[in-house]
Amino acid sequence: LAANEGTEKSPQPTARVFHSEHWAVLHGSIKLTSNVKNTLHEAFHGVATVQYLKEKYKWPQEVFSQIDWPAIGTVFGKISTPTRVKHSKLMHSWLPVMTRTARYTKSTDNLCPLCLTVPETQDHIYCCRSPDATKHRAAAWQCCLETLRTKGKTSRHILDAFDSGGTICLQLPPQPVHFTTRPLPDILTTSFGSAQAAQDDIGWQYIFRGFISGAWGTTQELYSHHIEKPTAHWSVEHWKRIVVAALLEFGHSLWKYQNDTKFGKDKQDAARLLRAQLELRVSNRYASKPYLLPKFVHVFEKPLLVRLRQGNRALSAWLRHLESYTTISEHAVDHGGRQRNFRSYLPHQHGSTPPRYLDVAAERALRRRRSAHTTVPPKVIRKVRKARKKTYPQPHPNLAARITRSRFRRQQVPIPIIPVRSSPLIGILPAERTTPE
Numbered sequence: 001l002a003a004n005e006g007t008e009k010s011p012q013p014t015a016r017v018f019h020s021e022h023w024a025v026l027h028g029s030i031k032l033t034s035n036v037k038n039t040l041h042e043a044f045h046g047v048a049t050v051q052y053l054k055e056k057y058k059w060p061q062e063v064f065s066q067i068d069w070p071a072i073g074t075v076f077g078k079i080s081t082p083t084r085v086k087h088s089k090l091m092h093s094w095l096p097v098m099t100r101t102a103r104y105t106k107s108t109d110n111l112c113p114l115c116l117t118v119p120e121t122q123d124h125i126y127c128c129r130s131p132d133a134t135k136h137r138a139a140a141w142q143c144c145l146e147t148l149r150t151k152g153k154t155s156r157h158i159l160d161a162f163d164s165g166g167t168i169c170l171q172l173p174p175q176p177v178h179f180t181t182r183p184l185p186d187i188l189t190t191s192f193g194s195a196q197a198a199q200d201d202i203g204w205q206y207i208f209r210g211f212i213s214g215a216w217g218t219t220q221e222l223y224s225h226h227i228e229k230p231t232a233h234w235s236v237e238h239w240k241r242i243v244v245a246a247l248l249e250f251g252h253s254l255w256k257y258q259n260d261t262k263f264g265k266d267k268q269d270a271a272r273l274l275r276a277q278l279e280l281r282v283s284n285r286y287a288s289k290p291y292l293l294p295k296f297v298h299v300f301e302k303p304l305l306v307r308l309r310q311g312n313r314a315l316s317a318w319l320r321h322l323e324s325y326t327t328i329s330e331h332a333v334d335h336g337g338r339q340r341n342f343r344s345y346l347p348h349q350h351g352s353t354p355p356r357y358l359d360v361a362a363e364r365a366l367r368r369r370r371s372a373h374t375t376v377p378p379k380v381i382r383k384v385r386k387a388r389k390k391t392y393p394q395p396h397p398n399l400a401a402r403i404t405r406s407r408f409r410r411q412q413v414p415i416p417i418i419p420v421r422s423s424p425l426i427g428i429l430p431a432e433r434t435t436p437e
Contacts, residue, residue: 056092057206066198068214071240075210075248078241087248091209093122095255109281113262125254126208127171136257138172144250149179152242153230155223156180157188158216161196165204187226191219208251210244278315279308285322293332296325298369321365 015031017024025032025040032039054064076084089095098110098120112120114130128134145163148154156179167174184192195215202211221236264270286304299322307318 057203059202063198063201066213066215067202067211068217068240068244071212071214071217071237071244072210074237074241075244079245086252087210090122090248090251090255091211095122097122097125097255097258112258113277114258120258122255123205125258126169126205126251128258129171132261133257134172137170137254140250140253140257141166141170141172144246145179147246148243152239152246153224153228153234154239154243155188155220155228156182157184157192158219158223161192161199162207165199166207169205169208185227188219188222191215191222195219208247208254210248210251212240212243212247216240216243275312278312278319281319282307282315285319290322290326291329291333292325293329296329299325317365 015024015026015029017031025036027039027043050064053059054061076087079087094100098112102110110119112118112124112128112130114133115128117129118124126137128137145159148162149156149159159179163175163179195213195218198213198215199207202213217236217240220239224230224234224236224239262273264273283304286300286307289300292299299318307315310318
């Protein structure tokens with residue numbers, strides 16, 4: 001065996017289950033001896049995942065095969081579970097942005113908290129027009145490119161290609177100074193052109209989600225072997241892992257900046273921002289009052305300064321009620337009449353009760369207000385004599401002791417009366433006292 005160790009190939013695993021194994025995992029007619037978990041995951045969910053990605057990003061099979069999926073798998077295998085979850089949300093547009101959370105909270109307030117002009121989507125995070133967001137995005141992008149240059153030893157021509165394609169998607173001004181001014185070497189012309197064309201087909205906007213072309217690795221390998229040789233421990237797989245991880249961290253940093261601006265970095269900052277947002281929304285409602293039916297005008301009875309003294313829960317409830325009243329009033333005007341109850345105009349079966357329109361708490365608040373303003377006749381209270389409860393003597397705390405004493409009393413013998421001996425002086429009358437004459 002030692003002589004044929006380098007010449008013969010290792011035997012292929014057979015489907016036979018040996019006596020010493022006791023059990024085996026078979027996928028079709030192939031016996032799995034290693035990497036069982038990933039193989040089974042791919043067998044059960046691989047086809048559905050590929051179909052989902054193709055339909056979501058509108059990629060044909062040719063474009064889908066150009067993405068460097070092994071590099072993404074390597075990055076996901078080296079990170080922790082929480083980091084893997086946040087990167088998966090970033091890649092598949094599952095981050096909790098305002099347009100996504102509004103579907104769960106049933107709210108219409110989905111504007112970007114920075115620019116306050118357009119709804120906040122995940123694509124909007126990469127191109128928000130707010131000055132603070134633009135400044136942070138430019139600084140984070142330069143930090144990402146610097147990580148690729150120093151840690152990954154990336155070719156300067158690849159860095160210029162990433163910078164030119166990324167700044168267009170990020171809506172940033174072009175850099176005044178490029179990473180290199182030298183022309184592209186002839187040995188890199190073919191691979192560099194194919195990598196850039198493949199990335200154009202994939203989409204430069206998806207580069208911040210880790211979807212890079214596999215041809216970039218071929219270009220970097222040629223660059224490392226013929227132009228600038230890095231250390232002996234460098235490999236193209238290690239370079240791909242650095243690039244994908246840096247791009248994913250850049251995309252997540254943009255969302256984190258938006259999230260910190262919206263909710264704050266700690267509890268005190270979050271409470272301060274929540275209060276400021278509530279006061280701003282209430283002030284805007286008072287500045288531009290919507291049309292309301294006559295039965296709903298009571299929501300603006302309190303002045304703005306008095307309203308702003310209320311707590312967060314009261315202000316949130318007031319905004320929800322106002323939203324319900326406004327929608328009901330608009331529907332009533334469109335349908336040419338007042339809506340007397342809180343039922344919707346949605347189509348329903350004849351004879352069945354139509355579903356409720358919006359917030360049930362708004363209806364309850366209106367009912368409480370009506371019941372508070374209606375005069376209720378005084379209630380006659382009649383005094384009824386309570387029946388006396390029959391009382392019984394309390395039992396003895398120690399029943400055994402009481403029984404013992406009663407038995408003792410029954411066994412008592414009456415004490416005999418013994419007559420006392422009469423004294424000799426008893427019965428002698430005293431002599432009559434004579435007075436002297």
